[in-house]
Amino acid sequence: MAHTFPELIIGGVLVAPFVTYLMTALVVVIVLRPLLHFVGFEKMFSNASVAELSLYVAILSLLVLLF
Template sequence: MTHDFHELVIGGVMFAPLITYAVAALVVILGLRPILHLVGFASIFSHVSIAEFSLYVVVLGGLVLLA
């Protein structure tokens, strides 16, 4: 079974599909941040930046698996 990867081409430069997924995950996380703030996400964890990074990794992994 072969997988057809579609590279992103910007100005003649080809970017790996992982870069596209990473940018998409960043957009999702930036969209979730106001919702997480309203829910009180920061009060649950002692290291909020590590928790947000972990959430980013989960979203990135989900995007890669769905593709």
């Protein structure tokens, strides 16, 4: 049984599903940023940028695994 991946078509150009996952993960992280700032996410880590990048990668990997 082959798994079919849903391609996104933008202006007649097929976009790979991974690009869709990248954009979705970016939107999720952007939406979560005010909540992370409210709970003091940047104070919990010595390098908040790396921690936020790790959160992005974790969300991206969850999207890839689920869809």
